Amino acid sequence: MKKRGRDVREAAIKAFFFAAGITAVLVLVGIFLTLVATAVPAFREIKISEFLGGTNWDPTSPEKAEYGLLAMIVSTLMVTGGALVLAVPIGIGVAAYLSDVAHWRVREVLKPVVEILAGIPSVVVGFLGVVLFGPALAKLFHTGNGLNALNGSILLAIMALPTIISISEDSLNAVPRAYTEASLALGASRWQTLLRVKLPAGLSGIIAAVMLGMGRAIGETMTVLMATGNARSFPNSFFDAVRTMTAGIAIELGEVPYYTTHYYALFAIGLVLFVMTFAVNLVADLVLHKYQEREQ
Amino acid sequence: MKKTMIIGLVTLALLGGLLCGAKMIQIKGSDTMVNLVQILAEQYMEKNPGTPIAVLGGGSGTGITGLINQTCDIADHSREWKPKEIDQAWDKGVSPRPFVVAVDGLSIVVNEKNPVEQLTMAQVGAMYRGEIKNWKAVGGPSQAVSLYGRQSNSGTYVFMQEFVLGNKNYSTDMKEMNGNAQIIEGIIQDEGAVGYVGVGYLYDESHQIRKGIKILKISKEPNGTGYLPTDKAAVDSGAYPISRPLYMATNGKPKGAVAALLQWIVGPEGQAVVEREGFFTVGEGKYKAANDKNFK
Numbered sequence A: 001m002k003k004r005g006r007d008v009r010e011a012a013i014k015a016f017f018f019a020a021g022i023t024a025v026l027v028l029v030g031i032f033l034t035l036v037a038t039a040v041p042a043f044r045e046i047k048i049s050e051f052l053g054g055t056n057w058d059p060t061s062p063e064k065a066e067y068g069l070l071a072m073i074v075s076t077l078m079v080t081g082g083a084l085v086l087a088v089p090i091g092i093g094v095a096a097y098l099s100d101v102a103h104w105r106v107r108e109v110l111k112p113v114v115e116i117l118a119g120i121p122s123v124v125v126g127f128l129g130v131v132l133f134g135p136a137l138a139k140l141f142h143t144g145n146g147l148n149a150l151n152g153s154i155l156l157a158i159m160a161l162p163t164i165i166s167i168s169e170d171s172l173n174a175v176p177r178a179y180t181e182a183s184l185a186l187g188a189s190r191w192q193t194l195l196r197v198k199l200p201a202g203l204s205g206i207i208a209a210v211m212l213g214m215g216r217a218i219g220e221t222m223t224v225l226m227a228t229g230n231a232r233s234f235p236n237s238f239f240d241a242v243r244t245m246t247a248g249i250a251i252e253l254g255e256v257p258y259y260t261t262h263y264y265a266l267f268a269i270g271l272v273l274f275v276m277t278f279a280v281n282l283v284a285d286l287v288l289h290k291y292q293e294r295e296q
Numbered sequence B: 001m002k003k004t005m006i007i008g009l010v011t012l013a014l015l016g017g018l019l020c021g022a023k024m025i026q027i028k029g030s031d032t033m034v035n036l037v038q039i040l041a042e043q044y045m046e047k048n049p050g051t052p053i054a055v056l057g058g059g060s061g062t063g064i065t066g067l068i069n070q071t072c073d074i075a076d077h078s079r080e081w082k083p084k085e086i087d088q089a090w091d092k093g094v095s096p097r098p099f100v101v102a103v104d105g106l107s108i109v110v111n112e113k114n115p116v117e118q119l120t121m122a123q124v125g126a127m128y129r130g131e132i133k134n135w136k137a138v139g140g141p142s143q144a145v146s147l148y149g150r151q152s153n154s155g156t157y158v159f160m161q162e163f164v165l166g167n168k169n170y171s172t173d174m175k176e177m178n179g180n181a182q183i184i185e186g187i188i189q190d191e192g193a194v195g196y197v198g199v200g201y202l203y204d205e206s207h208q209i210r211k212g213i214k215i216l217k218i219s220k221e222p223n224g225t226g227y228l229p230t231d232k233a234a235v236d237s238g239a240y241p242i243s244r245p246l247y248m249a250t251n252g253k254p255k256g257a258v259a260a261l262l263q264w265i266v267g268p269e270g271q272a273v274v275e276r277e278g279f280f281t282v283g284e285g286k287y288k289a290a291n292d293k294n295f296k
Helices: A002-044 A048-053 A070-101 A104-117 A122-141 A149-173 A177-185 A190-201 A203-219 A222-227 A245-253 A261-295 B002-021 B031-047 B060-068 B083-091 B121-129 B155-163 B180-189 B232-237 B256-266 B268-276 B286-295
Strands: B025-029 B053-058 B074-077 B096-105 B107-111 B118-120 B146-150 B175-177 B193-197 B213-215 B217-219 B243-251
Touching: A002 A048, A002 A261, A048 A070, A048 A261, A070 A104, A070 A149, A070 A190, A070 A203, A070 A245, A070 A261, A104 A149, A122 A149, A122 A222, A122 B180, A149 A203, A149 A222, A177 A190, A190 A203, A203 A261, A222 A245, A245 A261, B025 B031, B025 B060, B025 B256, B031 B053, B031 B074, B031 B096, B031 B155, B031 B243, B031 B256, B031 B268, B053 B060, B060 B074, B060 B083, B060 B155, B060 B243, B074 B256, B096 B232, B096 B256, B096 B268, B096 B286, B107 B180, B118 B121, B121 B146, B121 B217, B146 B155, B146 B180, B155 B193, B175 B180, B180 B193, B180 B213, B243 B256, B256 B268, B256 B286
Parallel strands: B025 B053, B025 B074, B118 B217, B146 B175, B146 B193
Antiparallel strands: B074 B243, B096 B243, B107 B193, B107 B213
16 A cells, blocks of 8 residues: 555656656747747748848838848857857866865855856846946947947856856866876876866866857847947948847837738747757757767 | 745735726837836826826837737827838727827937037938948048937837938948937947937936037038027927927827826926926927817
């Protein structure tokens, strides 16, 4: 009798966790299908080649509505790439410092502080970009104003840092002590141990950290909306005002008349963004698998 | 534990019921008007504590879409309804009635260090179309023009496009800012800047013209007399060329609390607030006649 009760309970728990898992999958599939269903009608009037290859986006133009996404795609890649260039070296450096160099008391204080940084609302970061980094960049580079791709990159780097630091540090800490001890016993210095043993051993975690940081950066909306100037022209340098895909959707979705080509086109932008992040994750996954295979 | 939860839930439900019961008036729309309407609502609520009012910005397009989808009671807008929007409203059984609550002199603003004092309508249009790229062409120093404007969900964006740009495309180099206040912030930092804002945004809390900006005189013809948007007589007579009515629209004939609020706003007390905030009053002319007709 007692045993049966336990069986039932275990079955119920199993069913609960299965349901939780399958819900996540269903939600993802549902979002994807909705996105596709709402994006596809856009291409009844817009040529795909024009959508992906055109550089002018002006759906409310009184002259001729144009739906060229290329400038926004390039802007998104520029801002995200710039953010990673800034955030990855700093992030991994801080992670290595925290896990290997810092006194444990320093670590106890510093790690929670870094994690609190992740909780700052994006609108606050954007505001910093407008009143602090913008004017500073304008003075530094004599560009008149600091509302440009570089400003966005710096802000997104700040937002991606906590993720990169925290997860990289965890993965460095997860490297078995035996590795470090073996390396030191063979006469390697701490620097050599960190660079040649710990970092390669923790690489899968570090790559995951960078990818998560990139995911944060590529999908961020409010910060770039406030700080990059949102000009629609094709960006020539990091000192040009740019408009990212997320900002484009956020600006226009509020006022677009429902069920028009413009409305569908905004969802098509969302679909492109989805495909981009999906590709990033897929590549990251493949890389991870390759490394794990090599380790075995 | 369970008890506190139940008590909490009941309190929540009661609170919800109370809020719904009090029938909050939801106002949404134009960013140019949001400060003005907020102050009007506060003054009105002080005198009529029984009517809670919530005021949101978001742009004229957002307000109009809100009224069409019946997510707000009043839509603020600084441009006319587009034919497409009126069609959509009728399809959903909404018959918009716009009331003129104030008049705005749309102001062309530059950085205080810019020596240019006056522009013609044609020059402003050419700048925003991207045809004039340097201040030298309009008698200023050799410095690149840095355009600041609003986003396409803004009534001011649409109004400028129709009345100043001659229904042509904006330059894609224009930085599209989230609101009037952000344009002012940008101009204060940027010596080559030019921007357009509602006249109410020219003043600080103590009703003085904001520091760091200069308001340009605008003339209709080349070599004509220029006027300032802060000049009441010039705006009233139409000598200042870029003025426009600001609207609050209801679905059908306003009733009950909404009607009382609108009557108060267009009445002497509301119009005194309008004037204090830097906008211009509705006056006795055609706007008043149109309002009177809409109240019936």
